[in-house]
Amino acid sequence: MRTTGDTRQRIVSAATELFRRQGYSATGMKQIVATAGAPYGSAYHFFPGGKAQLGEEVVRTSGAAYLELIGELFVPGRDLVDATGEAFLGAAGTLRELDFADPCPIATVALEVASTHEGLRLATAEVFDSWTAALAAYYAASGLPEGVARETAVSVIALLEGAFMLGRAARDTGPVEAAAKAARWIVRGAVLSGSAEGGAGRSA
Amino acid sequence: MRTTGDTRQRIVSAATELFRRQGYSATGMKQIVATAGAPYGSAYHFFPGGKAQLGEEVVRTSGAAYLELIGELFVPGRDLVDATGEAFLGAAGTLRELDFADPCPIATVALEVASTHEGLRLATAEVFDSWTAALAAYYAASGLPEGVARETAVSVIALLEGAFMLGRAARDTGPVEAAAKAARWIVRGAVLSGSAEGGAGRSA
DNA sequence: GTCTATATCTTGATAGAC
DNA sequence: GTCTATCAAGATATAGAC
Numbered sequence: 001m002r003t004t005g006d007t008r009q010r011i012v013s014a015a016t017e018l019f020r021r022q023g024y025s026a027t028g029m030k031q032i033v034a035t036a037g038a039p040y041g042s043a044y045h046f047f048p049g050g051k052a053q054l055g056e057e058v059v060r061t062s063g064a065a066y067l068e069l070i071g072e073l074f075v076p077g078r079d080l081v082d083a084t085g086e087a088f089l090g091a092a093g094t095l096r097e098l099d100f101a102d103p104c105p106i107a108t109v110a111l112e113v114a115s116t117h118e119g120l121r122l123a124t125a126e127v128f129d130s131w132t133a134a135l136a137a138y139y140a141a142s143g144l145p146e147g148v149a150r151e152t153a154v155s156v157i158a159l160l161e162g163a164f165m166l167g168r169a170a171r172d173t174g175p176v177e178a179a180a181k182a183a184r185w186i187v188r189g190a191v192l193s194g195s196a197e198g199g200a201g202r203s204a
Numbered sequence: 205m206r207t208t209g210d211t212r213q214r215i216v217s218a219a220t221e222l223f224r225r226q227g228y229s230a231t232g233m234k235q236i237v238a239t240a241g242a243p244y245g246s247a248y249h250f251f252p253g254g255k256a257q258l259g260e261e262v263v264r265t266s267g268a269a270y271l272e273l274i275g276e277l278f279v280p281g282r283d284l285v286d287a288t289g290e291a292f293l294g295a296a297g298t299l300r301e302l303d304f305a306d307p308c309p310i311a312t313v314a315l316e317v318a319s320t321h322e323g324l325r326l327a328t329a330e331v332f333d334s335w336t337a338a339l340a341a342y343y344a345a346s347g348l349p350e351g352v353a354r355e356t357a358v359s360v361i362a363l364l365e366g367a368f369m370l371g372r373a374a375r376d377t378g379p380v381e382a383a384a385k386a387a388r389w390i391v392r393g394a395v396l397s398g399s400a401e402g403g404a405g406r407s408a
Numbered sequence: 409g410t411c412t413a414t415a416t417c418t419t420g421a422t423a424g425a426c
Numbered sequence: 427g428t429c430t431a432t433c434a435a436g437a438t439a440t441a442g443a444c
Contacts, residue, residue: 007427023316025229028419039429041422050420101319107369111312112227114372115305125373132370154370154379155386161369162362165311166336168318169329175358182359182390189389211410232437243411245440254439410444419436426428 008046010036016058021101023108024055024120055109056123062105063127067134074138083138084156084187088180091160092173100171107161132157139187144194152190156183212250214240219262225305227312228259228324259313260327266309267331271338278342287342288360288391292384295364296377304375311365336361343391348398356394360387 014036018027029051033043047053073087094103102108110124132153139149163179218240222231233255237247251257277291298307306312314328336357343353367383 021319023227023229025227026316026320029421030419039427041429042427044421045427099319102315108312108315110369110373111306111315112230115225115303116230121373121375125375128370128373151382151385154382155363155367158366158370158379158383159359159363159386160366162364162366163359165314165365166332166358166362169314169325169332171325171329175362178355178358179362181355182363182393185390185393186386189386189392233439234437244413245411246409248439249409255437412443413441415438415440417437417439420434422433423431425430 007036007038007042011038011043011046011054012057012061015054016062016105019055019058019109020105024112029054052117052119055113055117055120059106059109059120059123059127063123063130066105066127067130070131070134070138074135076138076141080139080142080144080191081184081187085180085184088160088163088176088183091164092167092176092180095164095167095176096173100168102164102168104161104164107164128157139190144190148190148194152187155186159183159186211240211242211246215242215247215250215258216261216265219258220266220309223259223262223313224309228316233258256321256323259317259321259324263310263313263324263327263331267327267334270309270331271334274335274338274342278339280342280345284343284346284348284395285388285391289384289388292364292367292380292387295368296371296380296384299368299371299380300377304372306368306372308365308368311368332361343394348394352394352398356391359390363387363390 011032015027015032018032018035029043030040032054033040043054044050047057073090074083091103106124106127109120110128113120113124115121132150135153135156136146136150139152140146144152159179159182160176163176166175167173215236219231219236222236222239233247234244236258237244247258248254251261277294278287295307310328310331313324314332317324317328319325336354339357339360340350340354343356344350348356363383363386364380367380370379371377
């Protein structure tokens with residue numbers, strides 16, 4: 001029976017929000033604990049590995065949360081093309097609601113650390129992989145051949161990340177909305193190629 | 205007739221490379237001048253506005269360089285789908301040659317500053333806009349209706365940026381190669397929708 | 409235009425009282 | 427487990443000799 005566990009989570013939550021708005025490097029431990037309303041020492045009490053350890057936990061925690069979201073949005077049985085397009089339109093709404101902070105909690109960090117912090121880089125890679133695997137499983141369950149499903153999932157996630165980037169820079173949801181149509185074309189193309197090459201191209 | 209102009213450019217070049225590998229926040233002025241082999245004072249002599257001014261120059265300069273590249277890759281007359289797909293395959297090669305440093309010189313900076321440095325954010329937005337406008341002009345010249353051409357260009361650029369992100373995180377060119385196929389589907393879809401809605405869908 | 413020295417601030421991290 | 431004080435190193439930026 002644990003008596004604590006509250007401040008630790010507040011630190012993780014604060015770090016998640018700050019990383020998403022300012023990135024990893026521009027966010028200091030002091031700012032994190034100040035935002036969390038926690039004493040400075042608590043940061044190193046809960047994360048003896050320092051900022052890198054905290055960063056990894058943020059990446060993996062928010063990565064897991066988004067993995068659940070994917071499971072909710074892409075329910076087997078729903079049409080592939082429609083489900084994909086609607087996910088993008090929902091993302092456009094989220095982008096606006098966040099006032100153009102990053103809807104993806106790990107994107108900025110991923111680019112920042114890719115060539116500099118190997119541990120963090122691996123964490124972001126594993127999170128991206130979990131997302132694409134989940135989406136690929138849905139596409140495969142909907143009839144796409146395994147390889148096509150995987151490539152399609154990777155492309156759709158990439159398109160969403162890039163659309164967030166352009167949308168944030170322009171402070172405009174237009175890019176994400178344009179990407180919604182493009183995502184539909186990608187999936188539709190995959191369905192066509194799947195039925196031609198491999199097999200059960202029918203989806204709904 | 206100017207007698208100098210060399211150290212200034214070395215500073216810009218060094219900053220461009222460092223931003224692309226480490227991002228904006230993690231790169232210090234001292235590291236920049238050290239890499240450039242320039243005295244510290246020169247940085248503020250040439251960029252009285254400090255790091256932000258240097259950052260803007262880096263973004264605009266490398267943005268202009270990539271704008272030229274787009275012009276070279278997308279020559280009117282070439283088939284839209286093939287030109288787009290081959291550009292992605294070339295980008296995959298570049299990603300590997302750079303040892304998975306960011307092939308896009310402004311992507312990391314764009315995400316870092318989007319919600320924090322308004323001047324820099326605007327610079328990245330204008331660069332992205334110049335790229336999508338150039339690509340859209342090519343698509344339009346190839347027969348796509350204006351609006352479709354614009355949306356397609358935005359989506360293709362976004363897909364490329366996102367594919368770079370996933371590829372860097374995984375240290376694998378697979379995502380960019382998958383995106384090459386997806387980009388072809390996007391453009392093919394745009395051609396179809398263009399010929400249905402608006403008009404001259406024929407490209408080659 | 410070059411270069412050095414310095415001022416001021418903030419960073420990540422640690423030590424130790426409570 | 428909480429909280430404060432402090433450290434050394436880094437940051438951005440400036441001043442001023444040459």
